[in-house]
Amino acid sequence: QKEVEQNSGPLSVPEGAIASLNCTYSDRVSQSFFWYRQYSGKSPELIMSIYSNGDKEDGRFTAQLNKASQYVSLLIRDSQPSDSATYLCAGEGYSGGGADGLTFGKGTHLIIQP
Amino acid sequence: KAGVTQTPRYLIKTRGQQVTLSCSPISGHRSVSWYQQTPGQGLQFLFEYFSETQRNKGNFPGRFSGRQFSNSRSEMNVSTLELGDSALYLCASSRQGWQQNSPLHFGNGTRLTVT
Numbered sequence: 386q387k388e389v390e391q392n393s394g395p396l397s398v399p400e401g402a403i404a405s406l407n408c409t410y411s412d413r414v415s416q417s418f419f420w421y422r423q424y425s426g427k428s429p430e431l432i433m434s435i436y437s438n439g440d441k442e443d444g445r446f447t448a449q450l451n452k453a454s455q456y457v458s459l460l461i462r463d464s465q466p467s468d469s470a471t472y473l474c475a476g477e478g479y480s481g482g483g484a485d486g487l488t489f490g491k492g493t494h495l496i497i498q499p
Numbered sequence: 500k501a502g503v504t505q506t507p508r509y510l511i512k513t514r515g516q517q518v519t520l521s522c523s524p525i526s527g528h529r530s531v532s533w534y535q536q537t538p539g540q541g542l543q544f545l546f547e548y549f550s551e552t553q554r555n556k557g558n559f560p561g562r563f564s565g566r567q568f569s570n571s572r573s574e575m576n577v578s579t580l581e582l583g584d585s586a587l588y589l590c591a592s593s594r595q596g597w598q599q600n601s602p603l604h605f606g607n608g609t610r611l612t613v614t
Contacts, residue, residue, distance in 0.1 A: 419602060428589055428605040429542070473542065486532060486544030486555050487603060 388414050391474050391490035399498050404461040406493050408474030411455070414488055415477040418457045420448060423471045423492065432472075433459065464497045471495070501526065503592050503606035511612045517578040520609045524571050524592030530554075531573040532603060533565060536587040545588075548573055549595075577611075585613045 388411045398404040410418075417436050421429035433448040435441045435457065441448045447460040457476075461468055471492040478488035504523040512518050524531050533545040544557035548567035565575040571592075577584055587610050591603035 421605075428607050431602045431604065434602055475542075478544075486534075486547055486557055488544070489534075489542035491541035 388478055388488045389474055389476055389490040391472075391493045393491060394494040395496050396493055397496045397498055398464050400464055400466060402464055404464045404468065404495055404497070406459040406461075406472050406474075406495065408457045408459075408490055409455055410457065410474075410476050413478055416450075416452060417477045418448075418450060419475045419487070420446075420457075420459045421473040421475060421489075423473060425470075429473055461495075466497045466499050469495060469497045503590055503604055505588075505590050505606035505609050507609060508607065509610045509612075511614065512580050513614050514580055514582060516580050517576065518580060518611060520575045520577075520588055520590075520611075522573045522575070522590030522592075522606060524573070524590075525604055528592035528594050528604070529571055530593045530595060530601070531567055531571065532591045532593075533573070533575050534589045534591065535559075536589055536608070537585075542589070545575070580613045582613050585611060587611075 391408050420433045422432050423429040433446055435448040435450045438450055438452050445462045449458045471494050473492045474490040475487045506521045530549045532547040534542045536542045545559055546565050547555040551567045562578045567573045587608045589605050589608045591605045593601040593603050595601040
């Protein structure tokens with residue numbers, strides 16, 4: 386299993402609806418996770434970080450972490466066309482030799498349809 | 500507050516050459532990480548520097564190297580360029596490094612094309 390896996394999409398959601406993005410991770414990825422948004426041709430920007438089990442809300446965004454099932458999700462409420470982007474899930478990675486840096490999934494391409 | 504600055508934005512090199520990329524972190528940030536982004540592999544970790552010392556290294560060949568200066572600015576060098584090195588190289592800074600739950604802030608990247 387890859388360390389951080391995401392469905393590449395595209396995920397198409399109508400404007401105003403809830404967009405749900407999911408990410409699963411392996412044992413080699415630790416318990417700290419981050420969601421980044423990347424617009425085409427731009428660099429990733431941090432949206433949310435989550436370190437403990439449960440939900441964390443910030444405006445229209447809610448991150449959810451379930452350590453037992455090894456998944457992380459990002460919910461975007463009242464989706465706007467400006468939310469159309471690639472969403473990257475990242476977690477801290479560790480190997481036998483030590484830390485491996487932030488391990489990123491390949492991203493889910495989200496399209497919000499007006 | 501100024502963000503992470505990477506120079507140059509675009510670079511075209513030929514196989515066998517070497518290249519040096521530069522990154523200036525956000526003021527006060529002591530950790531600088533480098534990532535390679537390609538359509539096929541996504542974002543892959545190259546290395547992280549903290550207080551002029553390489554603290555972590557990803558699974559890349561020795562042709563990829565870096566360093567950090569006392570002002571936290573960092574450079575990345577790739578020697579003997581190969582076609583497969585064509586990618587977007589992203590630098591990210593944080594206060595303490597990702598291990599300390601300190602989020603990464605990315606620069607705009609350097610787009611390297613090897614011909």
